[in-house]
Amino acid sequence: MSSRTTSIGGVISLLGAFLASALVLGLLAAGLVMPAVGATGALARSGVDVFNDLPSEFTTDPLAQTSRILAADGSVIATPQEQNRTVVPLNKIAPIMREAQVAIEDHRFYDHGGVDLQGVMRAAISNLRSGATTSGASSLTQQYVKISLQYSALSSGNKEAAAAAVKKDYMRKLKELKYAITLEKKLSKDQILEGYLNLVYYGDRAYGVEAASQHYFSIPASKLSLSQAALLAGLTQNPGTTDPVNFPKRALARRDVVLDRMHELGRITDKQWQDAKKRTLKQDMRVSQPKSTCLSSPYPYWCDFIVGYALTMPQLGKTLEERKRVLYRGGVTIQTTLDPRIQNIAQLELTKKVPIGDPSRVGAAAYVTDPNTGKVLAFAQNTTYTVDKESSGKTGINWALDQRWGGSGGFQFGSTAKAFALVTAMESGMKLDASVNAKQAGNGHMAAYEPKDFPGGCGPGSTWDVDNDTYWPGGSISLMKATALSTNTAFVALAQQLGGCKVRDTMLRLGLHQSDGQPVGKYAPQYILGASDVSPQGVAQAYGVLAADGKKCSMLAVTKVTQGNKVIAEPKSSCTQVVDPDVVHATDKFLQYNMTNGSGIRNQLDGGARPSAGKTGTANNNNESWFVGYTRQLATAVWVGTPYDPISRVMKNVTVGGTFYPVMHGAAIAAPIWKGIMNGALQDQPIVPFADPSAKFTTGASPNTPGSIPSVTGMSVNQAIAALQSAGYPAGVGGTMSSGVPSGLVAGTSPYGNAPSGTFITIYTSRGADRQPLPQQTPTTVVPPAGGGNGNGGGNGKPTKPPGRG
Numbered sequence: 001m002s003s004r005t006t007s008i009g010g011v012i013s014l015l016g017a018f019l020a021s022a023l024v025l026g027l028l029a030a031g032l033v034m035p036a037v038g039a040t041g042a043l044a045r046s047g048v049d050v051f052n053d054l055p056s057e058f059t060t061d062p063l064a065q066t067s068r069i070l071a072a073d074g075s076v077i078a079t080p081q082e083q084n085r086t087v088v089p090l091n092k093i094a095p096i097m098r099e100a101q102v103a104i105e106d107h108r109f110y111d112h113g114g115v116d117l118q119g120v121m122r123a124a125i126s127n128l129r130s131g132a133t134t135s136g137a138s139s140l141t142q143q144y145v146k147i148s149l150q151y152s153a154l155s156s157g158n159k160e161a162a163a164a165a166v167k168k169d170y171m172r173k174l175k176e177l178k179y180a181i182t183l184e185k186k187l188s189k190d191q192i193l194e195g196y197l198n199l200v201y202y203g204d205r206a207y208g209v210e211a212a213s214q215h216y217f218s219i220p221a222s223k224l225s226l227s228q229a230a231l232l233a234g235l236t237q238n239p240g241t242t243d244p245v246n247f248p249k250r251a252l253a254r255r256d257v258v259l260d261r262m263h264e265l266g267r268i269t270d271k272q273w274q275d276a277k278k279r280t281l282k283q284d285m286r287v288s289q290p291k292s293t294c295l296s297s298p299y300p301y302w303c304d305f306i307v308g309y310a311l312t313m314p315q316l317g318k319t320l321e322e323r324k325r326v327l328y329r330g331g332v333t334i335q336t337t338l339d340p341r342i343q344n345i346a347q348l349e350l351t352k353k354v355p356i357g358d359p360s361r362v363g364a365a366a367y368v369t370d371p372n373t374g375k376v377l378a379f380a381q382n383t384t385y386t387v388d389k390e391s392s393g394k395t396g397i398n399w400a401l402d403q404r405w406g407g408s409g410g411f412q413f414g415s416t417a418k419a420f421a422l423v424t425a426m427e428s429g430m431k432l433d434a435s436v437n438a439k440q441a442g443n444g445h446m447a448a449y450e451p452k453d454f455p456g457g458c459g460p461g462s463t464w465d466v467d468n469d470t471y472w473p474g475g476s477i478s479l480m481k482a483t484a485l486s487t488n489t490a491f492v493a494l495a496q497q498l499g500g501c502k503v504r505d506t507m508l509r510l511g512l513h514q515s516d517g518q519p520v521g522k523y524a525p526q527y528i529l530g531a532s533d534v535s536p537q538g539v540a541q542a543y544g545v546l547a548a549d550g551k552k553c554s555m556l557a558v559t560k561v562t563q564g565n566k567v568i569a570e571p572k573s574s575c576t577q578v579v580d581p582d583v584v585h586a587t588d589k590f591l592q593y594n595m596t597n598g599s600g601i602r603n604q605l606d607g608g609a610r611p612s613a614g615k616t617g618t619a620n621n622n623n624e625s626w627f628v629g630y631t632r633q634l635a636t637a638v639w640v641g642t643p644y645d646p647i648s649r650v651m652k653n654v655t656v657g658g659t660f661y662p663v664m665h666g667a668a669i670a671a672p673i674w675k676g677i678m679n680g681a682l683q684d685q686p687i688v689p690f691a692d693p694s695a696k697f698t699t700g701a702s703p704n705t706p707g708s709i710p711s712v713t714g715m716s717v718n719q720a721i722a723a724l725q726s727a728g729y730p731a732g733v734g735g736t737m738s739s740g741v742p743s744g745l746v747a748g749t750s751p752y753g754n755a756p757s758g759t760f761i762t763i764y765t766s767r768g769a770d771r772q773p774l775p776q777q778t779p780t781t782v783v784p785p786a787g788g789g790n791g792n793g794g795g796n797g798k799p800t801k802p803p804g805r806g
Contacts, residue, residue: 097221430479486598
């Protein structure tokens with residue numbers, strides 16, 4: 001309604017307010033006085049016109065509130081905020097707090113209409129006597145108006161308007177009066193008081209009564225005592241110079257002023273007054289700091305991760321700026337998947353082996369996920385979180401995560417890559433008793449491979465020399481034994497047989513990528529022996545597919561975001577079947593065998609009572625080592641390496657955490673850390689066995705009578721491989737022979753004629769010239785699984801690590 005339609009009573013009320021405020025503001029001293037009684041009517045009309053022309057409506061931004069990031073158990077991880085404020089309704093504020101604030105600021109608050117005329121006249125007389133504006137008469141409503149205007153201006157970045165909102169200016173005061181009178185017509189007294197108590201600053205970065213109560217006393221505002229309420233109420237006049245943390249004597253003096261005023265007004269009894277004044281600050285105060293930054297969080301790396309994660313969520317806003325505003329001002333509650341119990345176990349087990357700031361300059365990180373949902377349960381590393389310059393033992397980089405989430409450039413993952421070749425082998429029809437023809441390597445002897453040895457592509461870029469950690473004399477080796485010994489030349493042979501690009505495609509299908517988000521490279525060392533830079537997060541999630549019967553579940557870190565009573569986001573698990581469950585069950589057998597007979601033998605879970613599957617990995621010079629493993633319930637990746645040093649550092653004869661290691665490999669430190677984390681995390685959880693594969697993967701369980709090998713003579717290599725694979729025979733090129741068949745085409749195979757399904761067929765291409773007899777046919781030999789090994793997946797000829805690896 002227009003103020004020009006104000007009733008006569010309202011006009012008189014406004015005029016009275018105007019005249020009273022004029023006295024307060026010193027307008028009389030400026031010559032704005034009534035020359036005679038007869039001029040009163042004209043002046044009154046003039047005053048009403050001026051007052052009516054002033055704006056009466058003012059808008060305020062919603063109050064910036066503290067957001068909360070919670071762990072899965074509801075505990076607070078961090079409180080992102082622009083201002084430390086939690087808005088609460090009036091019924092959540094102790095009545096004694098309301099009494100104290102009204103008593104000291106405006107004891108006639110519930111009696112006047114927005115302007116306290118008695119107070120105005122008293123202040124005016126005082127100012128006239130002193131010759132200056134030394135006394136104010138702002139009602140609590142006027143104070144609320146002033147602070148609101150200042151807050152809105154600051155929120156919009158208008159510093160000039162913010163200064164104008166508190167400027168000692170006659171017109172500003174007049175506007176404030178009109179706003180106050182108008183506001184009182186729109187809001188109840190309780191609504192105004194509630195707004196004031198949530199808005200006002202209580203010093204030491206605490207905004208609003210709830211935040212102040214939590215900060216100074218570690219209790220909600222609903223539980224404030226008389227002495228505590230009086231202490232807070234006394235701060236609003238000069239919060240920057242009277243807060244009890246930095247100015248305890250001044251704060252105590254102001255508290256007693258409030259108690260005296262409450263006693264004088266009859267709001268408290270003599271006994272209450274005396275008892276409250278006897279209390280010391282030490283008796284009342286229990287200061288707690290808000291977890292407003294990740295530095296103050298109990299889980300700073302998780303805090304940093306979730307802040308970055310939340311800022312990508314479209315539910316929080318269409319633009320980055322909108323999402324930041326919601327996160328830091330919107331008072332949202334973000335429920336995350338962090339399991340504090342598992343997080344603490346991971347941190348403890350990791351730093352027991354590789355202490356923070358260890359003089360060895362060795363780094364370590366672990367990532368734990370629920371493979372059936374994609375939930376991130378924990379990640380840890382042996383550093384202290386910092387936002388300052390990185391130093392040994394201190395970094396803001398999260399080594400466990402991909403770069404997009406604050407992680408490093410990644411680390412070479414060595415023989416953990418071999419699991420993907422095993423999946424591909426099982427998908428291609430090979431059995432658990434399958435074998436490959438591996439070249440001799442180890443004990444100083446290298447096996448050399450050329451790009452032409454991979455006719456289907458995805459070979460090495462040049463001559464690639466491959467070593468075995470455990471010597472292999474050359475010849476047939478079962479995949480089971482090759483997995484346990486981590487025989488590099490066996491897995492190179494397997495990739496050649498299957499088709500290198502096919503193995504890499506499997507790796508990508510299961511979700512593994514480089515830490516920078518790019519696909520794992522196409523060169524043989526990268527996808528066969530792990531010479532790409534990946535994160536523990538990436539490897540754990542990819543291995544999680546094997547733990548979850550072939551389902552690939554997207555990472556899930558936030559389960560719900562609420563704002564007040566409104567749910568604004570509720571992400572769910574998103575899983576896709578990417579591998580046939582039967583293929584996974586067959587692959588599991590190889591990695592289970594590695595735990596009982598290979599590199600995991602000393603790190604079985606619960607002394608071997610709990611089935612598990614896993615694989616070690618070690619890069620060149622032993623400077624990056626891994627253990628990645630899983631049960632049906634959890635998948636965990638552990639990396640131990642050299643984040644501070646060049647890749648030329650050789651990790652031999654090193655002391656880490658007080659223990660001497662002649663050679664660093666996956667079974668040395670990473671595997672024991674993995675075992676400690678998994679045993680602790682799975683404590684009291686049921687033992688869930690792995691499923692067995694169907695008969696077609698089991699030795700002797702499927703038809704094993706010789707079948708007819710298709711004739712592929714005269715075909716191209718690709719045509720021949722396709723024809724043989726369609727008939728159930730994995731195949732690959734093994735060499736050349738003289739033949740009347742045009743050069744480059746298939747001249748023959750070994751074996752030929754008949755062989756059991758799943759037998760590897762070696763293709764020989766023609767080099768022309770005189771025809772030579774084919775190599776003598778020999779039956780496929782299955783080498784019984786035996787032996788163990790340290791799982792060293794190192795191999796020469798790998799691409800060097802790019803700079804910025806974290």
